[in-house]
Amino acid sequence: MTGSDGVRCTLMRGGTSKGAYFLAGDLPADPGARDDLLLRIMGSPDPRQVDGLGGGHPLTSKVAVVSRSDDPAADVDYLFLQVAVDRPEVTDRQNCGNILAGVGPFAVERGLVPAGDTETSVRIRMLNTGELAVATFPTPGGRVDCTGDAGISGVPGTAAAVVIEFPQGDGPLLPTGNVRDVVAGTEVTCVDNGMPVVLIPAGALGATGYEEPGDLEEDVTLADRLREIRLEAGRVMGLGDVEDATVPKISLLAPPREGGAVTTRTFIPVRCHPSIGVLGAASVAAGLRLPGGVGEGIAELPGTGDRVRVEHPTGFLDVETDVDPGTGDTPPVVRRTAVVRTARKIFDGAVFPRSAETAPIPAQPSGGHHDSAAR
Known part of the structure; x- marks a missing residue:
């Protein structure tokens, strides 16, 4: 859905970042066309991103693309895209654990994962690296509730806790093989x-x-x-x-x-x-x-x-x-890693990108297929 109809989008704060969350089916399948659209949605390139959703900083110029997963170990797939502020660039060469905090609630609200009566755990495959995470958050009465008393530094007020646990990855903890x-x-x-x-x-x-x-x-x-x-x-x-x-x-x-x-x-x-x-x-x-x-x-x-x-x-x-x-x-290995984050939906509706002015930009190199990007 593009053009005068807009594109369905949820703007969420995830951890200490803010980003636009989309279902994969609501964006072009071609990476170049998708990235061109996201640049226009976020208002890049422009230091203020005044003509889009972005907030003029890398922490507020982020995108999550979410879909059902075909991996039996995951419920949903999450692709993180960093949209540059002042240049026409979209990259998937890294993960984002802050935006990850909003993926579980978003998946439940969009019907990708059924909600539990009190809390819900969503298994998430991070497509940028192939790693998995499990996000657990409250869903009283089978509905996502972002309110709560968990506070995190860098975010005013409190919200519901999102506990994110990361299973041990396949890659080395020390990529060089040396501790120093x-x-x-x-x-x-x-x-x-x-x-x-x-x-x-x-x-x-x-x-x-x-x-x-x-x-x-x-x-x-x-x-x-x-x-x-x-x-x-x-x-x-x-x-x-x-x-x-x-x-x-x-x-x-x-x-x-x-x-x-x-x-x-x-x-x-x-x-x-x-x-x-x-x-x-x-x-x-x-x-x-x-x-x-x-x-x-x-x-x-x-x-x-x-x-x-x-x-x-x-x-x-x-x-x-x-x-x-x-x-x-x-070699050293990590047996367990978990963090507590919060997330909050800011709006859900349609976003209207500025008009296309140039041809779609080439797709950026994929971190998801870079052997050393895994943990």
Whole structure:
């Protein structure tokens, strides 16, 4: 359904992000035509995205495409698309754990999954990497209820909790095979627990790790170093040329200030995240539990329990992670990862894209078929 009829769409806040959710059948099957339509829906390219749904920031220019799954291990398939703000680009080379928080409720409301009487669990296959997640959320009386008393940092007020558990993936936790590498002259830990992330002590790059995101973004010298490290890390992590990709993420680590395990400043890829992504935090938490990693001497891990509190510029994110550090020739593996997020429907209806001005853009390279994109 396009043109004067609009396109059926649900705008949702998922975690600390906001995105447009679509059924796959409501979008063109051709990736180029689909991406051209999404650019016009979101209002890109334009720094303000004034003529579309986007909010002028990568965190508010996201898309979820959802459909029934043919995988017996999943109920629905979820394709995440990052729509660039200031350039005509749509990419599927990463997952988004924040937008993931809204997929289960969206699937129930659109009739893809039947609701339970009190709560519902939806098994989700993330097409970007092939990984699975299970989202559990309240459905009193068989209806999605977004109201509740769960609060997450970076989001005003409270909402219903969405508990997201990530089964162990097939890919290595340490993509390079090493708990510590030297990349572009800097000691780092490269980890992938759902999102490829490069962990770096903030002090190694001349930062404290407590700066405001805007101040870090204005540091030209830091931006150049981040780019250099990210490009080399992409190669050694098996991601290839990441010049035009948003992964791997980079997280600067500093000792905690608010009772958590660590303070972070995360870049996507050079803009500093005002909080931290769910999957990025899952990778950070797992990386902190690796003996010999760069987090040693920085992080203050709890003496008992699996919960790791990751501090970020606007608060914290709790990740429950259980890691077997491995011994000898046995590599480390993650036995369990779970996070608590919230999601809220903002509107449901039809969105009207601006008129087509150019031919559909070419489809971007698919992260879902990139061997090293898996966890």
